Amino acid sequence: MSPGHFLARDFVSSLRRMLRVAALLLVIPLAGCGGAPKPPPKPPQPAPIAAEPEPEPEPPLDDAPMLDVVSAQPTEILLDGKPIGTTPITGRKVAPGTHEVTFVDPERGNRTMMVTLEPGDAKTVQSDPPPSIQETGGGGDAKSDKPSEGK
Numbered sequence: 001m002s003p004g005h006f007l008a009r010d011f012v013s014s015l016r017r018m019l020r021v022a023a024l025l026l027v028i029p030l031a032g033c034g035g036a037p038k039p040p041p042k043p044p045q046p047a048p049i050a051a052e053p054e055p056e057p058e059p060p061l062d063d064a065p066m067l068d069v070v071s072a073q074p075t076e077i078l079l080d081g082k083p084i085g086t087t088p089i090t091g092r093k094v095a096p097g098t099h100e101v102t103f104v105d106p107e108r109g110n111r112t113m114m115v116t117l118e119p120g121d122a123k124t125v126q127s128d129p130p131p132s133i134q135e136t137g138g139g140g141d142a143k144s145d146k147p148s149e150g151k
Helices: 003-031
Strands: 066-070 076-079 082-086 089-093 097-104 111-117 122-126
Touching: 066 097, 082 089, 111 122
Parallel strands: 066 122
Antiparallel strands: 066 089, 076 082, 076 097, 097 111
């Protein structure tokens, strides 16, 4: 045999070994597949948004009671525990009966009032915050509006 023949045989033998290794490298990852592909991950859910006022279902009668809610400062209002908006609220139709009106005040605490409405009624619920205590400067006695006597 010629020396070129040995080189070709060595080349073919080396090529066969490389093909076996390549085939093995392709088969190993496929063995780990295990079947159906995994579903894509679910996108993250957005954070809940603050509850928006829900419109109260209107009673079927035209003589539905009407409610006005007012306060000195704009205040969030809950009607029977559900947000209905910010004061002033006018002409809110409600079902006849007793309702809980809550003025939301994170600084001083919520104020809740009960109101009973009959068909055809129109009522106003008003709440003003209690006056704040104001201190006078100077550290002296409180001043009186009465004129001093004996001078």
